[in-house]
Every structure is written in C-alpha cells, then in structure tokens.
Amino acid sequence: DTEVTQTPKHLVMGMTNKKSLKCEQHMGHRAMYWYKQKAKKPPELMFVYSYEKLSINESVPSRFSPECPNSSLLNLHLHALQPEDSALYLCASSLRQTNTEAFFGQGTRLTVV
Amino acid sequence: ILNVEQSPQSLHVQEGDSTNFTCSFPSSNFYALHWYRWETAKSPEALFVMTLNGDEKKKGRISATLNTKEGYSYLYIKGSQPEDSATYLCAAPPNAGGTSYGKLTFGQGTILTVHP
Numbered sequence: 001d002t003e004v005t006q007t008p009k010h011l012v013m014g015m016t017n018k019k020s021l022k023c024e025q026h027m028g029h030r031a032m033y034w035y036k037q038k039a040k041k042p043p044e045l046m047f048v049y050s051y052e053k054l055s056i057n058e059s060v061p062s063r064f065s066p067e068c069p070n071s072s073l074l075n076l077h078l079h080a081l082q083p084e085d086s087a088l089y090l091c092a093s094s095l096r097q098t099n100t101e102a103f104f105g106q107g108t109r110l111t112v113v
Numbered sequence: 114i115l116n117v118e119q120s121p122q123s124l125h126v127q128e129g130d131s132t133n134f135t136c137s138f139p140s141s142n143f144y145a146l147h148w149y150r151w152e153t154a155k156s157p158e159a160l161f162v163m164t165l166n167g168d169e170k171k172k173g174r175i176s177a178t179l180n181t182k183e184g185y186s187y188l189y190i191k192g193s194q195p196e197d198s199a200t201y202l203c204a205a206p207p208n209a210g211g212t213s214y215g216k217l218t219f220g221q222g223t224i225l226t227v228h229p
Binding site: 050102 | 217219
C-alpha cells in the first residue's frame with residue numbers, strides 16, 4: 001500500500017465552525033507533513049511531524065492545530081478560519097524526516113465562507 | 114527563504130517530441146533536489162531525489178541531471194506522450210542543517226501539455 005489517504009476530499013466551512021482534516025498512511029513512514037496550496041502557487045509547508053512529535057511549524061496561525069495521534073495518522077484541526085484560508089491542503093509522508101521522497105495524498109479542497 | 118525557480122512556466126509540445134526544463138536553486142549549502150510530477154486531480158508523485166553533483170537519474174522516458182556547483186537541474190522527457198501532461202515541480206530544503214530536513218521549498222512548476 002503506497003497510498004496517502006486524505007478525508008474529506010472537499011470541505012466547506014463557516015468562519016465560526018470547527019472541523020478536522022484527516023490523513024492516513026500505512027507505509028511505515030515516520031515523517032508526516034501538511035502543506036497548503038493556493039491556486040497557481042506551489043505547495044507551502046505548514047507542519048512536519050517526526051516520530052509523532054511536532055518537528056517544524058512554519059509560523060502557522062494558531063487557528064490551524066495539527067495532531068499526530070499515532071504513526072499512521074495525521075490530523076489538522078481547523079477553528080475560526082478566514083476566507084483567505086481557502087486552499088488545497090495536502091498531506092504527505094516520507095520514510096524519515098530526511099532526504100527521502102515524499103508521498104502525497106490527493107488533498108482536501110477547503111472553502112471558508 | 115530559499116529561492117527555487119523553474120523555467121519555462123509552461124510548455125506545449127507535440128506527441129513524440131523530446132523536451133526539457135530547468136530548475137535553479139542556490140548552489141551554496143546544497144543538500145538535495147527533488148522532482149515531482151503532478152497530474153490534474155491526482156496526488157503529486159515523486160520522480161527523483163538527487164544529492165550528488167553530476168548525478169543523473171532515469172525513470173522510463175524521464176531523466177534528470179544535477180549540477181550543484183552552478184545550482185541547476187534539468188528534467189528531460191524523451192518522446193513525450195499525452196499522458197506526460199502534468200505540472201513538474203522541483204523542490205529543495207533550505208540548507209544541509211539538521212533542522213531543515215523535510216523542509217522543502219517548491220518552485221512554481223512547469224506546466225507541460227503534450228498534444229496528440
């Protein structure tokens with residue numbers, strides 16, 4: 001199984017809502033990532049987890065809260081988002097947080113209204 | 114902030130043509146260079162991770178070269194097919210420091226369209 005599965009595929013939420021994005025992989029990877037991609041721009045790194053511990057936070061606003069409950073799962077909790085947070089959110093994993101290729105999910109298309 | 118640049122922004126070729134595009138990055142403190150292919154409505158797919166100056170990697174009709182001294186990598190596609198149509202992204206970590214592992218900065222991508 002070389003897949004990274006993200007749910008939901010699409011999400012529309014209001015600015016006062018709380019929602020979560022989920023990401024799952026069963027490749028035994030110990031590094032997992034959240035990226036944000038706005039239209040016509042490259043993906044931008046948000047968070048990196050290594051061995052279930054937060055390793056990198058790229059100065060992401062606290063309305064985005066990552067969680068890694070175990071080595072296969074990565075969540076992104078969303079609260080009080082703004083319309084400018086609308087984007088494609090990509091999850092990725094790699095064997096380790098080193099120089100190895102990343103495997104990406106298909107992303108969650110988030111719209112904040 | 115690492116400056117990773119790709120050219121051209123977009124490319125249209127005919128089926129059967131060979132093509133190439135460029136990724137440039139700062140040559141100082143180089144650590145690694147990644148290439149990904151991203152087809153519409155699919156996940157980005159890793160093509161190559163390159164680390165050594167002069168390295169050349171191949172995957173089917175796609176190959177890549179790396180020049181770390183001058184800070185560029187070329188991606189070549191031989192005999193392009195319509196299924197090669199995708200956005201090709203390169204990415205690199207900011208430097209060789211341990212805290213930068215996994216911290217990829219992506220270029221803007223080259224959008225390749227192969228016409229039948």
